[in-house]
Amino acid sequence: MVVVEVVTMTENEKTTQGAAPRATRRAAEMTAELTAELTAELTAESTAREITGAAAAETPDELRDGYDVVVVGGGAAGLSAGLMLSRARRSVVVLDAGAPRNAPAAGVHGLLGLDGISPRELLARGRAEVRRYGGQVVPGEVATATRPTHEEPDGPSSPDGPSHADGPSSPDGRSHADGPSHPDRPTDPDTPNSRDTPNGRETPNSRDTPNSRNNPAPSPFTLVLTDGRTVTARRLLVATGLVDELPSLPGLRERWGRDVVHCPYCHGWEVRDRAVGVLAVGPMAVHQALMFRQWSADVTLFTQGTPQPDEEQAEQLAARGIRVVDGEVAGLEVTGDRLTGLRLKDGRVLAREVLAVAAPMSARVGFLAGLGLRAVEHPGGAGSYLPADALGRTEVPGVWVAGNAADLSAQVGASAAAGAAAAAQVNADLIAEETRRAVAAHRAPFSAASEARVSALVTGDRRHGL
Ligand SMILES: Cc1cc2nc3c(=O)[nH]c(=O)nc-3n(C[C@H](O)[C@H](O)[C@H](O)COP(=O)(O)OP(=O)(O)OC[C@H]3O[C@@H](n4cnc5c(N)ncnc54)[C@H](O)[C@@H]3O)c2cc1C
Structure with missing residues (x-):
């Protein structure tokens, strides 16, 4: 009985005594993890600062040769x-x-x-x-x-x-x-x-x-x-x-990358739900109009004198609610540094907030x-x-x-x-x-390198002073 108690106590003791070091170990591990995370963050931050700083005060390298x-x-x-x-x-x-x-x-x-x-x-x-x-x-x-x-x-x-x-x-x-x-x-x-x-x-x-x-x-x-x-x-x-190769429409180049865009994956989210015009300048126009329809329900295709969409394309455009305008666009209407519309050659102005151009x-x-x-x-x-x-x-x-x-x-x-x-x-x-x-x-039997190897083998330690 006593023995059992002693054994039990000893096991308990072991358990109790073991728990403390385990907890301490875990705490130490967590501290180490946190420290590592913090250090990584600080290093990343200081590296970013270092890089940004370096970029701000950039000195071009000197071109060498070879x-x-x-x-x-x-x-x-x-x-x-x-x-x-x-x-x-x-x-x-x-x-x-x-x-x-x-x-x-x-x-x-x-x-x-x-x-x-x-x-x-x-x-x-x-x-x-x-x-x-x-x-x-x-x-x-x-x-x-x-x-x-x-x-x-x-x-x-x-x-x-x-x-x-x-x-x-x-x-x-x-x-x-x-x-x-x-x-x-x-x-x-x-x-x-x-x-x-x-x-x-x-x-x-x-x-x-x-x-x-x-x-x-x-x-x-x-x-x-x-x-x-x-x-x-x-x-x-x-x-x-x-x-x-942007089309030479007055005012277009100045707005490129802002509200005149080309790629829905680059700008689509930023222009979502806006009134989008697609300016046809090549064979990708219908494709581009169908693409932008994913980001906005208000899309108009300006055919700009390019061939009309074929029967299948016309059906696709109609099914997706994309309007088609045949008249030629003469320029962009801009108010307060924002695109507000497209001016057609016949004098009409159609309200648009974004123009997509699939330029060659x-x-x-x-x-x-x-x-x-x-x-x-x-x-x-x-x-x-x-x-x-x-x-x-x-x-x-x-x-x-x-x-x-x-x-x-x-x-x-x-x-x-x-x-x-x-x-x-x-x-x-x-x-x-x-x-x-x-x-x-x-x-190579007679290269400088092989001669050196042979010399080392033949003369061994005696090559000193040769
Ligand atoms: C308006 C716009 C917005 C975009 N937005 C995004 C976006 O949001 N996300 C995205 O992933 N992609 C975007 N893109 C696409 C992105 O621009 C390209 O994927 C990327 O620039 C291609 O990288 P690159 O290194 O091939 O060419 P570039 O970035 O064009 O770099 C080529 C470099 O070579 C130089 N160079 C050219 N000729 C010579 C020469 N003879 N001697 C020395 N240097 C020369 C140029 O001056 C230029 O600095 C956008 C494109 C445009 C037009």
Whole structure:
């Protein structure tokens, strides 16, 4: 009995004594969790402050020469690519003419985690993030891009020593100079090479070029800026976006991105339930009218002299309660800095608060003509774009493209994602080239590296003083 009591007491004691440390442990854990959360919040806040502060007092970087990668265009796609490449310890410069497509808009919408952020603030943060990892962002507009046709033999060279006089090096002194590159090689053996473009087109596979069979070493790309500066790089990533070819209606351009809009996913919520006019400027007009009907029950399509909707379209428009006006629009009526109506050529004014325009979109890629790259017509008539495979690789070896220049429908999130994906491919391509060169050097019987190895083996410790 006594024994039982003792045992019971001992068990109780154990339980009571065990409870206290457990509670203490849990309290300590909770404190640690809270502290971690608080620290994370404070760090995020101070990082945001640091980034915003850095953006406010931005000092443009000095353009050097001989980068691993030049990214042309510093919008969502280009900065995202710059961030990935600088984090991959590549020497990278983002050259930017400073005219992102959505600049007139007050906020970027539909961007997870940053919905409503001002386009300017988003890109300022992006530039600070690129610079945080040693990448450069330099204002400037690229006028031409070429690559000398001169090809050097792919002889072995030391993977560690520069074989290219003004080879690229990172701002932190890391050297990536290992001479001319082989951008036409497979980027990553594990990555399937999709030849389907985002637009459903196929581009020639650069791996099949005679160049790749002959194992050439193309010279770096040379870019000339409109102010005369030049820069060279082993790879080129194009992220120059597109131009919305707005109709020349008086007063329209001034209101672009405010109450003259194009994309319901960007602005639809903000203009919901308002009186929306859709100005037909191309084959997307009926589609756009049907789209905006999702956000407002008051939609009118102005055919503007374009072909009338066909029978099926007319039925769809009627079924959705969308009015069709045939008369030509002559201008916008604006009162107190707000769109109030559309003035027709016959003098009528129809009240509208918002005007949607599906303007043709043209990829900004004219500077690539010297490389033989040109924009092609979009099959749906939406404009022109630069064809590439699903990974952003164009038909010219060593040139990648991301964002609106390749995909006319990409919003900010999709453009940033494409920039990051293309950057990873560019990095993989450079790694493949560097590995090939390292293997060649490793195998070479009389290279400086192998001589050093033999010397070390033969002389052992006695090599001291040699
Ligand atoms: C009015 C408007 C509002 C929008 N609102 C939204 C929205 O709310 N949410 C959303 O997700 N998307 C929105 N978009 C779409 C968004 O603008 C695009 O998805 C995005 O800008 C594409 O990014 P990008 O990097 O491809 O191109 P851009 O952002 O256009 O950046 C390209 C950059 O390259 C530069 N450049 C061009 N040519 C050269 C050259 N030769 N040399 C050097 N630099 C060059 C340009 O100056 C520009 O800075 C909106 C678009 C418009 C027109």
